[in-house]
Amino acid sequence: MKIKVNGQVHDLTNVDEDTPLLWVLRDTLGLTGTKYGCGVSECGACTVHMDGSAIQACVTTVGEVGESEITTIEGLSPDGNHPVQKAWKEHGVPQCGYCQVGQIMMAASMLKDNPEPTDEDIEGEMWNICRCGTYPRIRAAIKTAAKEMQQ
Numbered sequence: 001m002k003i004k005v006n007g008q009v010h011d012l013t014n015v016d017e018d019t020p021l022l023w024v025l026r027d028t029l030g031l032t033g034t035k036y037g038c039g040v041s042e043c044g045a046c047t048v049h050m051d052g053s054a055i056q057a058c059v060t061t062v063g064e065v066g067e068s069e070i071t072t073i074e075g076l077s078p079d080g081n082h083p084v085q086k087a088w089k090e091h092g093v094p095q096c097g098y099c100q101v102g103q104i105m106m107a108a109s110m111l112k113d114n115p116e117p118t119d120e121d122i123e124g125e126m127w128n129i130c131r132c133g134t135y136p137r138i139r140a141a142i143k144t145a146a147k148e149m150q151q
Contacts, residue, residue, distance in 0.1 A: 015062060022058045035101055037102070043129040
């Protein structure tokens with residue numbers, strides 16, 4: 001079995017197709033930016049992109065990926081220069097930081113589909129849990145990133 005992650009094809013000869021994508025990314029490929037939170041798709045810490053859309057890697061098996069392209073935080077922008085990442089820094093979003101990779105990946109996917117989100121759009125689509133409660137800064141950063149992406 002093969003998987004394409006961040007533009008690179010990886011051979012997963014010794015991986016069972018029922019293995020959660022999260023563990024393949026972290027343990028097999030060494031891409032530890034994607035975090036384990038709850039393991040049941042309730043928190044969003046493990047959010048990655050599959051063909052540009054946000055998915056939860058903890059409940060997606062590597063067998064479900066097939067020919068799709070997976071993008072992790074490491075592949076979103078290798079230099080940390082994606083508009084969402086820059087806005088996150090500008091607004092000082094992270095507090096403990098654990099959920100932020102998933103938040104960034106969810107926001108980037110949302111902005112691809114909705115380049116001018118309202119507060120209601122953000123609240124409805126950004127369901128990832130932030131235990132530190134940085135939701136106002138997340139919302140502000142998303143709006144800043146949206147403006148930059150439109151330029």
